[in-house]
Amino acid sequence: MCDVLKKVVINVGGMRHETYMDTLKSLPGTRLAKLIDHDLTEFFFDRHPGVFSNVLNYYRTGKLHCPTDVCGLLFEEELGFWEVDEAAVEPCCWITFCQHSDAEEALAAFGPSDSNVHHNEEFPDRFDVEDNPPNSQSCFKRWKPKIWALFDNPFSSMVAKVIAFVSLVFILLSITAFCLETHQNFHTMENRTKIVMEGNHTEEVTYYEIVNNPALTMVEGVCVVWFIFEFLVRFTCCPNMLEFVKNILNIIDFVAILPFLLELGLSGNALGFLRVLRFVTILRIFKLTRHMVGIRVLVYTLKASVQEFCLLAVSLTIGILIFSTLLYYAEHLEADHDEHHISNIPMGFWWAVVTMTTVGYGDIIPITYSGMVVGALCALAGILTIAMPVLVIVNNFRLYYSLAIAQQKLPKKKKRQHL
Amino acid sequence: MCDVLKKVVINVGGMRHETYMDTLKSLPGTRLAKLIDHDLTEFFFDRHPGVFSNVLNYYRTGKLHCPTDVCGLLFEEELGFWEVDEAAVEPCCWITFCQHSDAEEALAAFGPSDSNVHHNEEFPDRFDVEDNPPNSQSCFKRWKPKIWALFDNPFSSMVAKVIAFVSLVFILLSITAFCLETHQNFHTMENRTKIVMEGNHTEEVTYYEIVNNPALTMVEGVCVVWFIFEFLVRFTCCPNMLEFVKNILNIIDFVAILPFLLELGLSGNALGFLRVLRFVTILRIFKLTRHMVGIRVLVYTLKASVQEFCLLAVSLTIGILIFSTLLYYAEHLEADHDEHHISNIPMGFWWAVVTMTTVGYGDIIPITYSGMVVGALCALAGILTIAMPVLVIVNNFRLYYSLAIAQQKLPKKKKRQHL
Amino acid sequence: MCDVLKKVVINVGGMRHETYMDTLKSLPGTRLAKLIDHDLTEFFFDRHPGVFSNVLNYYRTGKLHCPTDVCGLLFEEELGFWEVDEAAVEPCCWITFCQHSDAEEALAAFGPSDSNVHHNEEFPDRFDVEDNPPNSQSCFKRWKPKIWALFDNPFSSMVAKVIAFVSLVFILLSITAFCLETHQNFHTMENRTKIVMEGNHTEEVTYYEIVNNPALTMVEGVCVVWFIFEFLVRFTCCPNMLEFVKNILNIIDFVAILPFLLELGLSGNALGFLRVLRFVTILRIFKLTRHMVGIRVLVYTLKASVQEFCLLAVSLTIGILIFSTLLYYAEHLEADHDEHHISNIPMGFWWAVVTMTTVGYGDIIPITYSGMVVGALCALAGILTIAMPVLVIVNNFRLYYSLAIAQQKLPKKKKRQHL
Amino acid sequence: MCDVLKKVVINVGGMRHETYMDTLKSLPGTRLAKLIDHDLTEFFFDRHPGVFSNVLNYYRTGKLHCPTDVCGLLFEEELGFWEVDEAAVEPCCWITFCQHSDAEEALAAFGPSDSNVHHNEEFPDRFDVEDNPPNSQSCFKRWKPKIWALFDNPFSSMVAKVIAFVSLVFILLSITAFCLETHQNFHTMENRTKIVMEGNHTEEVTYYEIVNNPALTMVEGVCVVWFIFEFLVRFTCCPNMLEFVKNILNIIDFVAILPFLLELGLSGNALGFLRVLRFVTILRIFKLTRHMVGIRVLVYTLKASVQEFCLLAVSLTIGILIFSTLLYYAEHLEADHDEHHISNIPMGFWWAVVTMTTVGYGDIIPITYSGMVVGALCALAGILTIAMPVLVIVNNFRLYYSLAIAQQKLPKKKKRQHL
Numbered sequence A, B, C, D: 001m002c003d004v005l006k007k008v009v010i011n012v013g014g015m016r017h018e019t020y021m022d023t024l025k026s027l028p029g030t031r032l033a034k035l036i037d038h039d040l041t042e043f044f045f046d047r048h049p050g051v052f053s054n055v056l057n058y059y060r061t062g063k064l065h066c067p068t069d070v071c072g073l074l075f076e077e078e079l080g081f082w083e084v085d086e087a088a089v090e091p092c093c094w095i096t097f098c099q100h101s102d103a104e105e106a107l108a109a110f111g112p113s114d115s116n117v118h119h120n121e122e123f124p125d126r127f128d129v130e131d132n133p134p135n136s137q138s139c140f141k142r143w144k145p146k147i148w149a150l151f152d153n154p155f156s157s158m159v160a161k162v163i164a165f166v167s168l169v170f171i172l173l174s175i176t177a178f179c180l181e182t183h184q185n186f187h188t189m190e191n192r193t194k195i196v197m198e199g200n201h202t203e204e205v206t207y208y209e210i211v212n213n214p215a216l217t218m219v220e221g222v223c224v225v226w227f228i229f230e231f232l233v234r235f236t237c238c239p240n241m242l243e244f245v246k247n248i249l250n251i252i253d254f255v256a257i258l259p260f261l262l263e264l265g266l267s268g269n270a271l272g273f274l275r276v277l278r279f280v281t282i283l284r285i286f287k288l289t290r291h292m293v294g295i296r297v298l299v300y301t302l303k304a305s306v307q308e309f310c311l312l313a314v315s316l317t318i319g320i321l322i323f324s325t326l327l328y329y330a331e332h333l334e335a336d337h338d339e340h341h342i343s344n345i346p347m348g349f350w351w352a353v354v355t356m357t358t359v360g361y362g363d364i365i366p367i368t369y370s371g372m373v374v375g376a377l378c379a380l381a382g383i384l385t386i387a388m389p390v391l392v393i394v395n396n397f398r399l400y401y402s403l404a405i406a407q408q409k410l411p412k413k414k415k416r417q418h419l
């Protein structure tokens, strides 16, 4: 058919690909284009034979499609060898091409979080222990890494496990105390007398003050003592001060101690402001999640989905604004209703959020027919608006989670090999 | 086994496919069928070797299946080369065959929306600046594109960024003022006297009128002045008048200015009607979304899912009609209840919507046993009815969104190459 | 390495597969096993070369895995050619193997529903028009198919479109009238006097009766007249009486006419019973959905998901039983609450349904702490219980829907080819 | 290009792969590395030709990627043959590599549950019937397996079906009676007199006692008699006593009989405690699910998703704690509201659960603006928090369910082959 053209054989890993010399010229600068200068008609390359079909096809058709029978990273590597620009991948294959590198990135992010397990093995590097002068300086330097391991890595020894358990108990205790304290059953009313200067004679005024249950206060005190102790030990023994200070969990730890100390110092004054600060106590719950794979994946997903959260926020905001305005006008246009549930647009925001999330408390309800139509549209729009970004986020989570699970399932050998 | 038949070798890109001459005759009119006229027993084609297996198999078995190890578009191209009708693809492979072209279509749709970024580079074409006579006409023509860039593309320069920010602030301000205006805290009651002619003597009637907060009115005024200014500048400097007028965002911009002007002109009369027109103010929020990829994908998804929305509307309507009727009869058949929550079928529509979307305000509740059964079925039917089209829409969104993200991630080179 | 063994070359479509004679013996009765009797060492088969790798691998390893780079149906066909039992497919590949035949099945089901479009072309077959005696019998026989097309296929002609539109208007009218009739605004109270025999003297008792709005009654009457006319015409002209009678939409049509006729005949008596029968009116809405692809796919999905619905019903029933019992005991164990919201287990069923579907009307709410724990578990269990079968159903829908859409998108040629 | 290097040809199943000797040295200890010692330049292996490309590529690039055109288990097998460590699989391909073995595992788990069907065929093994002495011992031993089949496998014979149906009726009866018993319509008040010793004179006190409906009690009695009979027969005839005792359904069966017996024995005393125990009655419903594939898959999914449930529990707990605390402070900071819906943090737990699951009963609602913001965030956070683990669980279910359905669909031959 086309014998006039000069044929060339490219033997890739044993598979003979044939094409015309002219075809190779279509992409100058690539490894294959450079073959033209040689006088040979057969070349051998020790590469993957199947993937090369797709690379060579790029020369033939001018379109670079990804093969879907091999991993995207493998194709990327082959593209690199053949000196073909990976940016030439056709749009229809972009997702295929990118997804594997996403997975690689996510796995790299999960890896370091696993660091607690490796602390022990990395002591020499991280503590800069000088091995040469064995009995120099105080014994503190020798004990430091051991104490750190005790308090930081519950899997390092039996004692570490006990300490972790004690810490867990104290965290749960302090949170429980914090929650119960707000319950009226734990409040006692106390008569207080206050001397008020009125004009030029003093008067004694009796009033009631809510006093916290002393038992709960004591429990909190004991917890705080433990937390202070633990924090100080960890702070003193941490291998890297800067890393310790930057860790969000350590910051929570520190801030959660403050309110109790301040309250003690101020002895009952300025309680209102302090109460709010004490909210940090509840964040101690995050300390329990350090060793859970699922939570780490969840946090990684949230971090990786910032763009989707923005989208969710923006689209929800638009939805809320439009539907609350629509409802306001729909309800107020029908003049025969006086007792509108929705008296202004800001109140409509709350209704729109509650409806769009399908929570539907029922405190604000459209009562006119046009309002009901708006309500129905709002609920449907809400389902769609929320479902779209949420599905993207949730699917990211599913991908990362299955990666993390696959990582856990792979034989132990792998891990040793990695270290 | 079958030596009597004449064999033919088709060398495709170096891979030798063998078949019988008779096999090739099964699809007359295609490129391979034309080979029969030649006397040769070996042919060479410079095409993808792997995909040809599937094409040749169509001759052998009479069924054209898609390979799933290459992109659908690649297969489409090969089918074109081999002159095989792509409509012959078996139904089981339709989805595989179509999905990549969907992706291509979606990407093409996202592309042009990115136009803001390229405006600058496209000036020569879009403004028809005659390069030859350099100092002809007014300086306005020379400044026009620059002013347009300032107001239309916030990424074009530092000043453009400032203008974009100012515009953003005014949009937020006007929306905030619009929402707060409806709040009773910003209402002041004013005594007004009206002279009423009753019979032949005039009477002075005193009544209260709700007057908007003057501060809010002023804020709105300032905003409107800015919007008028911005609109006029943009209108004067736009490169293409027709395109500008057709743009939905510009129409919103224009319509949102009207109510305030009209109110000013009519000075307090016909407020009721104007209030409704002022609803357009809220649509200004859409101007903020011009530069968000997610929102553009969302809008594209909504446009591309018209059919699914119809399905959602129709199936919801059927569900609402049936369940509201069922509930009405269920509640009214049990005679011992007098205070039915649902007194007629149209009211049942509202109940059905609220139940099917699982919002469940609780204002209308079935109170008979049969009504409760209807309620339970309604909730389940609603979940299914809504979940089906919504999942299709949401999955479309997910596909388009991952395409858009992949598009963003691809190296910059690609973009330059495209332009 | 193993030269003692006798090698055999199997050339499949040009690709030379090599193996040992002994390997082929492992599956007696198959096409390859029969080769052993031949003395040749090379055989040629005109089949798909790639798929054969997987077939031959079954001989080597004793495990039959599906390739995922070709369609499952193609693999099935190849298995048939090589006389390998398809039941030998490994469990891990079952889903891959089955999914394509599912798709084929679904597409076959959507096809016939499309029959309206083809009616015209199928006249000769379906009406058994004897072509030979051209001017025999009444002209009715000649007109029959045309009238049928007018009333059954809106796409057949302009007049058919008009008739379809009229029919649509009447359906909407009758449904609207039906719904509004229950509204109090359309009720008028009429004084009626009834002569009651009490002992031996008659007494005239005055009472009020709710009388339907005469306008609505008239609208309904007109609609029913049209429906009767349409039904009679369609019934007389239908090509196949049995098929017509079996069609669910025609049955609805017939039954929906009855209540009005009966009411007319009985003139106001036995209204209570008839009211319920009139519920069928609402089912006329289904007539509007005949020509919507989405609804047909939805109905097909519901039919194909009977098993999943059973699962949903059973798991929901179990959940309802367990959580209502749990709540009943939880609420009644705490003795200090007298005004329980839930006074018996059957009432708990309603609560459990409302909570599991996350509708949450709020009419029944747990008020004890243990009840609240049960409530929280119930909501979570409900989400899971409902999500599992619903996701399967919804995914089936998504698959079928994308098939139907792909079917619509494929070039028209295909359709012509099919007919 | 590189002729100095020694080339080697590896013929795998007919496909000639070529590489350099040096390449094979990169992975010492594997089957290919051992080839170096031989002096040959061509080797033949009777293995899958396509998969070997990917194995050989590991030698070339040092990275082991999974092919996606064959089943993961097939690749695993090939890796085993080539003596390549499967732990070397690149992270990006972990999911691909693992998913098929997951499927295999799940199918293995569904298999044995299907055991009821095979009981008959397995009699010889499970009952240890000595075949040699045919007429030894009592006839009980001969009847035992037959009776067991009657009561355990409804598909074994016609009589078994009847027994299964009777059992079903009794289960439904007992559950119905149990539920109705709590309804006030089935309560009768009975006057009771009690002689109270007060000081040294006795007094007769009349009081009302709620007495269960005697009809219901009788129904329950009959049911319990059947259950005792059924349990005893099954217990006596079971092939393996230990297995019988360990079966959760049998334990439920046994425990569900106890309360009625105890009540009978104690004749009306200690009813309060026994009522709770009677809750087990409701668990009999699980006996109905033994033969449903869907429920078995559901239970398997729940068992296999323990990790995801932990994640759900932990993330929900964190969410509840944080949002209830936030709401408490948000509501209490705005001092102008006195009638807070939420008076303490534990009450906020309930609110947070109800909001996060989007049930939204409406009993506790934020009433301050800051509280509303917290509420909106809580609803959104709840949707995400719940959607993430639930999607993973639900997707597991979908996978397992489609496996189970595929298992059912595969031809019967398969099953026979398996046994």
Ligand SMILES: [K+]
Pocket (backbone or CB within 6 Å): A359, A360, A361, A362, B359, B360, B361, B362, C359, C360, C361, C362, D359, D360, D361, D362
């Ligand atoms: K609700």
Ligand SMILES: [K+]
Pocket (backbone or CB within 6 Å): A358, A359, A360, B358, B359, B360, C358, C359, C360, D358, D359, D360
């Ligand atoms: K709700």
